[in-house]
Amino acid sequence: MTARDAGTMTDADEDELAEWLAADPRHASAFAQVESYWRAMSGRQVKSALRDRYGIAASRPKPRPRRSLRWMGPALAASLALIVIGAADDWPTRLRADAMTATGERRTIPLSDGSVVQLNTDSAIAIDYSGNRRVIRLLKGEAAFTVAPDRGRPFTVEAGGGSTTALGTRFIVRREGDETQVTVTEHRVRVAWPAPPEGSRVVPEGEATRYGPSGIEPAHGVDAIAIAAWTHGTLVFVDRPLGEVVAELNRYHPGYMRVLGSDLRARRVSGGFSTDDPVSAVDTLQRTLGIRSTRLTDRLIFLHG
Structure with a gap:
């Protein structure tokens, strides 16, 4: 997680993440696959924390202070998102296609x-x-x-x-x-x-x-x-819920972005943003709406109050 724009998540945010994670039956295998990612980020502490909190490994959980758990929800969500996103190449589709675009490409x-x-x-x-x-x-x-x-x-x-x-x-x-x-x-x-x-x-x-x-x-x-604005490299939103706006921006982002909290997701937004830089669009939304974010690099962003 970068220090820039990082905020403390509420209990409700953390509970929502836990519910989302529990709905995905693949987190054990996902954790095994993401080991190399955390190693590249010097993430030994993160991996240990994930084992302790979610029982993904067979080791006995170790008690940890509440403060250190605050950012583990986004960490695990980010890990799973990487796996989901990373089924990446979509070879079955690629074999059938005559033309194909990558995430963020037009x-x-x-x-x-x-x-x-x-x-x-x-x-x-x-x-x-x-x-x-x-x-x-x-x-x-x-x-x-x-x-x-x-x-x-x-x-x-x-x-x-x-x-x-x-x-x-x-x-x-x-x-x-x-x-x-x-x-x-x-x-x-x-x-x-x-x-x-x-x-x-x-x-x-x-x-x-x-x-x-x-x-x-x-x-x-x-x-x-x-x-049709996307055909010119622009996304235009008129009085749309923030959750929908960020979900649309996420289509152009080679990572994962999510708004936490139903009230925040329902907040209305209008504006125009470039399809080429969805992270800058999220930065603008954050400043304009006065909200916070938790980030594990710019690829993994959680917006919250």
């Missing part, structure tokens, strides 16, 4: 028909142009599509079991767990989901929909310019 891919794909952070696509069809499979993440017209070959993006077919020029598709969000920035698209009763919906410019196991949501108006 990439523009020109297609053979003149269409263009902009891949957002940690995203992947497979390209299937054959016969009378143009199909892009969004394997993970988010992409913006600018479509060259071709009446004889529809342009379709398949993602999460559904599909989006261009009836115009430009739209964005984002996969989030078992749901997929589609935002139209120019003209229209047709969104199809195989489960009844919806079947398909036409979504006009300036509106968005989401589909998944519960079907296709009705299209609704959105700030499409703000949603």
Whole structure:
């Protein structure tokens, strides 16, 4: 943990971390894998503390003063986060993908028909142009599509079991767990989901929909310019909860950032930040909101009151 911006965590923060850690059944193996990381950081004291507090090793726990335990929650959470984040290379996706981005990377891919794909952070696509069809499979993440017209070959993006077919020029598709969000920035698209009763919906410019196991949501108006801001390297938030803002910034961060405490996560935030420097964005939020952070290098950041 760096001295810069470090603060004392409350009991509630520590309890929340403990609950989060208990929900992950892999912390024993995670600790074994992270041994080398702590060794590189001269972390013998941290490893010992983790064994003592969480019983990860077979050694008998040793009593430690309460003060020394204050920062162990973030330390263990950080360790587990490193393991989760570090399944890193995602080889199953890499083997299927024709184009892929790393965390924090954006990439523009020109297609053979003149269409263009902009891949957002940690995203992947497979390209299937054959016969009378143009199909892009969004394997993970988010992409913006600018479509060259071709009446004889529809342009379709398949993602999460559904599909989006261009009836115009430009739209964005984002996969989030078992749901997929589609935002139209120019003209229209047709969104199809195989489960009844919806079947398909036409979504006009300036509106968005989401589909998944519960079907296709009705299209609704959105700030499409703000949603598409990432294509220009910017994230725009208007009256959003701090927890959501930091979660979005975390998509561009090769590490782990989290807001502790439900009240703090619910605090409303507006602003614009660069996708290239999420840590500076968090620094700005911290100064503006008058909150504190606990850090194990800039890769592992916990914001709290």
